[in-house]
Amino acid sequence: MSAVDSLISSFRDAAVADTDSASTPDVGIIMGSDSDLPVMRGAHDALVELGFSEATAEDPDPTGRFSFESFVVSAHRTPDLMYAYAETAADRGLEVIIAGAGGKSADLPNMTASIAYPVPVIGVPVQEKSVDSVIGMPTGAPIVAVDAGKSFNAGLSAAQMLAVGHPELRNRLVAYQESLVEDVVAASRRLHAEGTESYLARTDNRN
Ligand code: AIR
Secondary structure, eight states: OOHHHHHHHHHHHHHHSOOOGGGSOSEEEEESOGGGHHHHHHHHHHHHHTTOEEOOSSOSSOSSSOEEEEEEOOTTTOHHHHHHHHHHTTTTTOOEEEEEEOSSOOOHHHHHHHHHTTSOEEEEESSGGGHHHHHOOOTTSOOEEOSTTOHHHHHHHHHHHHHTTOHHHHHHHHHHHHHHHHHHHHHHHHHHHHOHHHHHHHHHHHO
16 A cells, blocks of 8 residues: 555544544644645744644544644645545544635635535645745635734634633633733833843843
């Protein structure tokens, strides 16, 4: 069996396995190339910030109730893999997919949205030039999307969607927002206390 067929089979096997939904990943993160990872890691970072764990081949059911999985799936280099990933998403327990792609033909998010429907897909244009390709869907074929590169927000949006059925996630989202308020107030107080030059000198030293 070829390497791609073996990966496709693993998705199809997981789709028919009788696994408890609490043990399967809730969010799928996919990207067109591993060169997208520096941008797409924001989705990972947001979900980890909210207490999600990453399910890996070695640790498919990590501790904690909420988890996500990450794969590279190219719409143009591996169309069969994209189809199998999206088609099996619901049966594998995924409730939301975050899909990112770059270039002018960033078709992974929009094609995944059509195939995985009604599982919601949050599209991440990895580059500015990918925005039109990601969001330009015809009526009746929905996708939600973030601005170019804003994968952290895609992670937050995925958690917001899941929070509809999981009040504990709602609480984590509220706590996260409160931490942002604290960060702004702390920066504001320090800037006003120290003055701009001292603030910048200390901030530069940190980098
Ligand atoms: N891509 C990969 N397969 C289909 C598409 N559209 C995108 C990737 C990446 C860009 O092409 O999402 O942003 C360049 O990929 P690479 O692998 O050449 O670095």
